[in-house]
Amino acid sequence: MDNQRKKLIGIDIGGTFVKFALMDMTGTIEKNWMIPTDISEKGKHIPAALCTSIRAEIAKDQLADVLGIGIGVPGPISPDGTTVVRAVNLDWEQVPLKEIIQQKLGIGVVLLNDANAAALGEMWKGAAQGKENLLFVTLGTGVGGGIVLNGEVLNGCHSAGGEIGHIPVRSAENRLCGCGGRNCLETFASATGLVLTMREKLKNAEEPWAEMAPQDIFKAVKDKNPYAQATLEEFTDILGQALAGIMNTIDVEEVIIGGGLSEAGDDLLEPLKKKMETYVFPQIKQHFSVKKAQLGNKAGIYGAAYVYLTSKKEAAHSIK
């Protein structure tokens, strides 16, 4: 196969859409598209739909140039890389996706968790370009994380590497997390957690509560609303302290913040970085950066394609 013509496919399976991209080896997207995610019958039609869509969108001779496919999925991947252990949004349990797609298309497949894919994507083409050691944090409905060390994702022995949303926070509160735990980081540091903290501050002050979104809270901070200010202070203190603890453990050089809350930009990132500076180990202080993610919902397809490149064994195996 002519090296110049080699291609990669990156796929990001979400609960609503499956996103695809065909790109060259340097990450230039030649074509991208998406299909709705069919989660009926325990999501059993997804793998076939994915292959059908690839065959429909990519001409046969072009498909022959595809070196490999990386697939990001919203759930943990077995440590051997073959199976989606569980993906609640797809209604999947133990789906051997790697083998299914490889057999249907005759192309090598690498699976990874979607937060890990986004971390790699930001490293390859986004905010962390040129870095090999980073922590990607997604602050959305929940809190997710992806850790890259020496250019490779830390998947962990039980596929729980980077599950930083479930770091327990010492608190007098009793916030129930979706994982069954109490006071997990994501019960405080997600969009949901932010709103809940604001509501509790108002309630404690016997102030009226009107339904509000995170952006309303950031706006209220600018308007010097004391409850919003106290909410952001608590939010960044809890998150900054947890991230500092992670830095003291894995000591990466870059923290990338993605997810819906990152849209607040410096209104969030500046106070967060200050808190982290307060809490990190002296030899790290002032030697790391905190940046907003750049690729938005494209991070996953970039990272999925890229992981194929880094899984050298696979690549060697697939080059015919």
Place this chain on the structure above:
Amino acid sequence: MDNQRKKLIGIDIGGTFVKFALMDMTGTIEKNWMIPTDISEKGKHIPAALCTSIRAEIAKDQLADVLGIGIGVPGPISPDGTTVVRAVNLDWEQVPLKEIIQQKLGIGVVLLNDANAAALGEMWKGAAQGKENLLFVTLGTGVGGGIVLNGEVLNGCHSAGGEIGHIPVRSAENRLCGCGGRNCLETFASATGLVLTMREKLKNAEEPWAEMAPQDIFKAVKDKNPYAQATLEEFTDILGQALAGIMNTIDVEEVIIGGGLSEAGDDLLEPLKKKMETYVFPQIKQHFSVKKAQLGNKAGIYGAAYVYLTSKKEAAHSIK
């Protein structure tokens, strides 16, 4: 050089003694000895003393069989592996130890932090044999840590990998840490922290305080002293929660507890493991073990010798 005859030297530089071991490639110690650590004049005599001792203890023809030397030091190593950034107990700042020893002896040298050396030692010859992903925690005067992922130490971008003693703990207390921070994990989860917690419990209850050592507290727990019980409860809760947060981040399979407090054995390890089970992410729960370190103060020399084996570039370079 005949492969069977190849040897390794492991060295562990401590604030009081420098420990040495000559071993074969399988880790069987053929000779071990130690010398006092001369920290006068900013510890500048240490490197020469170390080489003199090696030449005095190992015959010339035997020294020719030494493939490499690993040295564990009580401080951070520069990310490029050449320099001891700082070692408070030796009064060292920026000592290019690798080059000094290599030049004096003509043998390849690898440096690593002493907690990282102990982690590798326990993996090679101690409690974590057969594992490649582990967290080593040392509970002594302070709290240290070493993380091994896929058989290799995580040193970090600023030599702060595994500095888990400085993970900040959310607390209403205000315990000053040696690093300058407040409420670092080691202010609660070290021997010093344990005693301080007991003292505060007695003080709050207006009970008399008599100077006591950690082992007195463990004995008082057995005697059902309520203050000692509450102290151990708080100690294991804070430490167990922090370790669970680490597990949710790096997801290793084994936690090895060393240092003076580990002498309490199951009196400490059982309640600690229970706390960790409470706080870890569901998919890790019941899939990790917490064990007492086995090698005591020999872990460092084993790990120092072993790191030479794993630093393949170095090994290739040194084989003449």
